[in-house]
Amino acid sequence: xxxxxxxxxxxxxxxxxxxxxxxxxxxxxxxxxxxxxxxxxxxxxxxxxxxxxxxxxxxxxxxxxxxxxxxxxxxxxxxxxxxxxxxxxxxxxxxxxxxxxxxxxxxxxxxxxxxxxxxxxxxxxxxxxxxxxxxxxxxxxxxxxxxxxxxxxxxxxxxxxxxxxxxxxxxxxxxxxxxxxxxxxxxxxxxxxxxxxxxxxxxxxxxxxxxxxxxxxxxxxxxxxxxxxxxxxxxxxxxxxxxxxxxxxxxxxxxxxxxxxxxxxxxxxxxxxxxxxxxxxxxxxxxxxxxxxxxxxxxxxxxxxxxxxxxxxxxxxxxxxxxxxxxxxxxxxxxxxxxxxxxxxxxxxxxxxxxxxxxxxxxxxxxxxxxxxxxxxxxxxxxxx
Amino acid sequence: xxxxxxxxxxxxxxxxxxxxxxxxxxxxxxxxxxxxxxxxxxxxxxxxxxxxxxxxxxxxxxxxxxxxxxxxxxxxxxxxxxxxxxxxxxxxxxxxxxxxxxxxxxxxxxxxxxxxxxxxxxxxxxxxxxxxxxxxxxxxxxxxxxxxxxxxxxxxxxxxxxxxxxxxxxxxxxxxxxxxxxxxxxxxxxxxxxxxxxxxxxxxxxxxxxxxxxxxxxxxxxxxxxxxxxxxxxxxxxxxxxxxxxxxxxxxxxxxxxxxxxxxxxxxxxxxxxxxxxxxxxxxxxxxx
Numbered sequence: 001x002x003x004x005x006x007x008x009x010x011x012x013x014x015x016x017x018x019x020x021x022x023x024x025x026x027x028x029x030x031x032x033x034x035x036x037x038x039x040x041x042x043x044x045x046x047x048x049x050x051x052x053x054x055x056x057x058x059x060x061x062x063x064x065x066x067x068x069x070x071x072x073x074x075x076x077x078x079x080x081x082x083x084x085x086x087x088x089x090x091x092x093x094x095x096x097x098x099x100x101x102x103x104x105x106x107x108x109x110x111x112x113x114x115x116x117x118x119x120x121x122x123x124x125x126x127x128x129x130x131x132x133x134x135x136x137x138x139x140x141x142x143x144x145x146x147x148x149x150x151x152x153x154x155x156x157x158x159x160x161x162x163x164x165x166x167x168x169x170x171x172x173x174x175x176x177x178x179x180x181x182x183x184x185x186x187x188x189x190x191x192x193x194x195x196x197x198x199x200x201x202x203x204x205x206x207x208x209x210x211x212x213x214x215x216x217x218x219x220x221x222x223x224x225x226x227x228x229x230x231x232x233x234x235x236x237x238x239x240x241x242x243x244x245x246x247x248x249x250x251x252x253x254x255x256x257x258x259x260x261x262x263x264x265x266x267x268x269x270x271x272x273x274x275x276x277x278x279x280x281x282x283x284x285x286x287x288x289x290x291x292x293x294x295x296x297x298x299x300x301x302x303x304x305x306x307x308x309x310x311x312x313x314x315x316x317x318x319x320x321x322x323x324x325x326x327x328x329x330x331x332x333x334x335x336x337x338x339x340x341x342x343x344x345x346x347x348x349x350x351x352x353x354x355x356x357x358x359x360x361x362x363x364x365x366x367x368x369x370x371x372x373x374x375x376x377x378x379x380x381x382x383x384x385x
Numbered sequence: 386x387x388x389x390x391x392x393x394x395x396x397x398x399x400x401x402x403x404x405x406x407x408x409x410x411x412x413x414x415x416x417x418x419x420x421x422x423x424x425x426x427x428x429x430x431x432x433x434x435x436x437x438x439x440x441x442x443x444x445x446x447x448x449x450x451x452x453x454x455x456x457x458x459x460x461x462x463x464x465x466x467x468x469x470x471x472x473x474x475x476x477x478x479x480x481x482x483x484x485x486x487x488x489x490x491x492x493x494x495x496x497x498x499x500x501x502x503x504x505x506x507x508x509x510x511x512x513x514x515x516x517x518x519x520x521x522x523x524x525x526x527x528x529x530x531x532x533x534x535x536x537x538x539x540x541x542x543x544x545x546x547x548x549x550x551x552x553x554x555x556x557x558x559x560x561x562x563x564x565x566x567x568x569x570x571x572x573x574x575x576x577x578x579x580x581x582x583x584x585x586x587x588x589x590x591x592x593x594x595x596x597x598x599x600x601x602x603x604x605x606x607x608x609x610x611x612x613x614x615x616x617x618x619x620x621x622x623x624x625x626x627x628x629x630x631x632x633x634x635x636x637x638x639x640x641x642x643x644x645x646x647x648x649x650x651x652x653x654x655x656x657x658x659x660x661x662x663x664x665x666x667x668x669x670x671x672x673x674x
Contacts, residue, residue: 214486265631266539269620276623287631
C-alpha cells in the first residue's frame with residue numbers, strides 16, 4: 001500500500017524521525033474554518049498537494065505561503081485543481097525549513113542479497129525521484145543483516161560520507177527509519193530530501209510503501225490509512241477500476257480496445273504482447289490468479305466489460321490450478337444474466353478442459369485451443385474483421 | 386536424469402488436509418510422486434489419500450525419509466511452515482503461497498542458507514520432471530518426457546511453453562517455476578546451473594518477464610559459463626511503466642526492468658529469442674536438429 005506524504009510523515013514522526021509542524025486540509029470549507037484562526041497553520045509555510053505519485057513539485061503541486069492570505073489563496077487554488085490528470089483533494093501545509101543541505105535516505109529490500117538495503121546520497125531534492133536511477137557517484141548502499149540491525153559504525157560511516165556533522169543525530173534518525181521499516185513491514189521508506197537545517201535534521205518528504213502481503217499483521221493501520229485516503233486523494237476514477245477494487249480483481253486499465261482476461265500473470269503479459277505485436281491494442285490487463293473460481297471469472301468479465309472502449313473480449317485460459325469446468329460455469333452464469341455487446345473469443349485448455357468446452361458448446365460458444373490463433377482472431381475482430 | 390526431482394524423491398506435504406493440499410496431493414500421487422507423509426497441526430494421526438498425517442514435521446521425519454517438502458498453506462503461515470521444514474533437516478523446500486510478506490521471506494531465505502537448504506518459490510507452481518514425478522501443480526497433460534529443461538517466473542507461461550513443445554513432439558527433462566517474486570529462493574542462475582550440469586538436458590528454455598534484474602544475471606551466466614543452447618522468451622514487452630502486472634515482481638520502474646533491455650542482454654549472451662511459446666518451440670526444434 002502506497003501512502004501519501006502526510007501519512008508517511010505521521011508514521012515516521014511516530015518513530016521519532018524529526019518532521020516539520022504540519023496541518024492537512026481536505027476541503028475548501030474546512031480551509032475557511034481554519035483561516036478564522038491562522039495560528040493553527042505553521043507559517044511561513046509550504047503548501048503541498050497530497051497526491052499518490054511523485055514528481056509533483058515540477059508539475060506545480062508545491063508552493064509557498066508567507067502570510068495567512070497567501071496561504072488561503074494558494075491552498076484553495078490547489079484544492080480541486082488538476083495535477084497530472086488527478087484531482088487534488090487535500091493539501092499539506094507545513095513549516096518552511098531553512099535548508100542548508102539536502103540528502104537522500106531510504107531503506108528498501110534487495111532481491112539479490114535478500115536483505116534490507118540502506119541507501120543514501122548527497123544529491124537529495126527534486127531530480128532524484130526513482131531509486132532505480134540512483135547508481136551514480138556520491139551514492140552509498142549497504143545491505144543490513146536483519147539479525148544485527150544497522151551497526152553504529154555504519155551510521156557513522158554514512159554520516160561521514162554524506163558530510164553530516166551531527167553523526168549522533170543522523171544515527172538516531174537512521175535507527176528510527178530502519179525500525180519503522182521493519183516493524184511496519186514496509187517495502188520502501190524514502191526520505192527525499194532529508195534536510196540539514198539550523199535546527200537539525202528534518203524529513204521534508206516521506207514516501208512509504210507498505211507490504212500488502214503483511215496486512216494481516218497490521219489490520220488497524222491498513223484500515224486507518226485506507227479510510228484517510230478516501231478523504232485525502234481522488235478515488236478510483238473509472239467504473240471498471242471502481243468495480244475491480246470492490247471485487248479485489250487484479251485490473252490495470254490500458255488504452256486499447258481488446259478486453260483481456262487471463263488466469264496467470266505471465267500468460268496475461270504474453271497475451272498483451274501478442275496482441276500489440278499483432279497490430280491490436282489491449283484495453284486492460286486482468287489476471288485472475290491461480291485460484292480463480294466461477295465467481296472470479298464472472299466478476300472479471302463484469303470489470304473488463306464495464307470499459308465502454310472494449311470492442312472484443314478475449315479470455316485466455318490455461319488451467320493448472322484453475323479448473324476449466326469452473327471457468328466455463330462462470331462465463332455461462334455471466335452471459336445468462338447480462339447482455340454482452342462485444343464478441344467473445346475464448347481460449348481454453350488445461351485441467352477439466354473437456355468438461356469446460358462442453359458447457360460453452362452448449363451455449364454455442366466456440367473455444368480455441370491455440371493461444372496465438374485466439375489472439376489473432378480477437379485482433380481481427382477488433383479491426384472490424 | 387532430471388534436476389531437483391526424480392521418481393525416487395520422497396515428499397512431505399505441509400497443509401495436506403486443506404482443500405488445495407488434499408486435492409493436489411491426490412493429483413501428485415496419481416502422477417507417481419512419492420508422497421510419504423503430510424503435516425497439519427492438530428490433525429496428527431489422521432490419513433489423507435492413504436498418507437499418514439503428523440502434527441509436526443519433526444515427527445514425520447522421525448518416521449520417514451524425506452527429501453523434499455512442499456507447502457500448501459495460506460501466505461500468513463508460509464514462513465512458519467518453511468522454518469519448521471528447514472529445522473527438521475529437509476533440504477529442498479517448495480513454497481507455493483502467493484503474497485508472502487517480504488520480511489518473512491528474508492527470514493526464511495537467510496535461515497535456509499544457514500542450514501544448507503534450498504528454497505523454491507514463493508508463489509511458485511513447483512516443478513515437474515515429466516514421466517517421473519511432480520512437486521506442485523503443473524498440469525501434466527501438457528508435458529512429455531524429454532531433454533528440454535524449462536524454467537519460468539510464471540507458472541502459466543511455463544504451461545504454455547510445455548504445451549507448444551509437447552505438441553511438436555519435444556519432451557522436457559524438468560520444468561521449474563521459480564515464482565513471481567519480488568524475492569526468490571532459487572534464481573534463474575541457480576536453475577540454469579543445474580540444467581547445464583544435467584547430462585539429460587540438451588536445450589534450455591528460459592521464460593522471463595519485466596521487473597528486476599534477474600534476467601541480466603542469467604545473461605551473464607549464459608555468456609560466461611554455459612555450453613548448452615538457451616532459448617528465451619521475455620513477456621511484458623508491451624507493459625506500461627509503473628504498473629504492476631499480476632506478479633509482485635513484475636513492474637517496470639523508470640528505465641529499470643524493461644523487457645527490451647532483458648531481451649538485448651540475453652540475445653547478446655547468445656540466447657535465441659522467441660516472442661511466443663509457438664516460436665520458442667520452433668527454435669528449440671531447429672536447435673535439436
